[in-house]
Amino acid sequence: MTAWIAREIVPHEAAIRKWLARRWGHVVDVDDVMQEAYCRIANLSSVDHIDNPGGYFHRTANAVVTDIMRRAGIINFTSMTQIEWSNVVDYEPLPDRTLETRQEWERVNGLLGKLPDTCRKVIELRRVEGLSRKETAERLGVSENDVKNHLVRGLQKIMGAMAEQDDLARSDAPPAAGKKGEVIGQHRPR
Numbered sequence: 001m002t003a004w005i006a007r008e009i010v011p012h013e014a015a016i017r018k019w020l021a022r023r024w025g026h027v028v029d030v031d032d033v034m035q036e037a038y039c040r041i042a043n044l045s046s047v048d049h050i051d052n053p054g055g056y057f058h059r060t061a062n063a064v065v066t067d068i069m070r071r072a073g074i075i076n077f078t079s080m081t082q083i084e085w086s087n088v089v090d091y092e093p094l095p096d097r098t099l100e101t102r103q104e105w106e107r108v109n110g111l112l113g114k115l116p117d118t119c120r121k122v123i124e125l126r127r128v129e130g131l132s133r134k135e136t137a138e139r140l141g142v143s144e145n146d147v148k149n150h151l152v153r154g155l156q157k158i159m160g161a162m163a164e165q166d167d168l169a170r171s172d173a174p175p176a177a178g179k180k181g182e183v184i185g186q187h188r189p190r
Helices: 002-024 030-042 053-072 082-086 095-112 117-128 133-140 144-172 177-185
Strands: none
Touching: 002 030, 002 053, 030 053, 095 117, 095 144, 117 133, 117 144, 133 144
16 A cells, blocks of 8 residues: 555645645645545555546545534535636546557557566566566566566567557558549449
């Protein structure tokens, strides 16, 4: 959990602090809000449900402020104004980008499955899980040089296979509009 927080939540801290100071700094202690937000996130039993860590951190900090304000009896939160809604940031990618990314991941994952086991594991540990060369070597029981070689060869194979797939897809594609017109406009032998 600590590694996930460091990787996914901490990079958003400055933006959340700035937003809190601008929006609520005159009413709450920003440091207290940040501490409580981190505590709430650290106490989660799982983070699997979190698709947008930055947005989740923002909502958590806002919930902390809301709780502080309600406990103090300062304000009743029942609605947001148009200006307040304009300050809400949506970090979610557009649906078409999500679909493209999913399709590309499935494509790469299929190609990974065709690699030898050690080569596939090296790529997964280094590129997907983000382990260092040393950590990967220790986990797989190979030298760091072997990790480097497997990574390079594996990525070359995947990139080569993707280039071949792309070339094949382009050659199977229908002719461009200008060429279609030429083909359609030609007289056929009878």
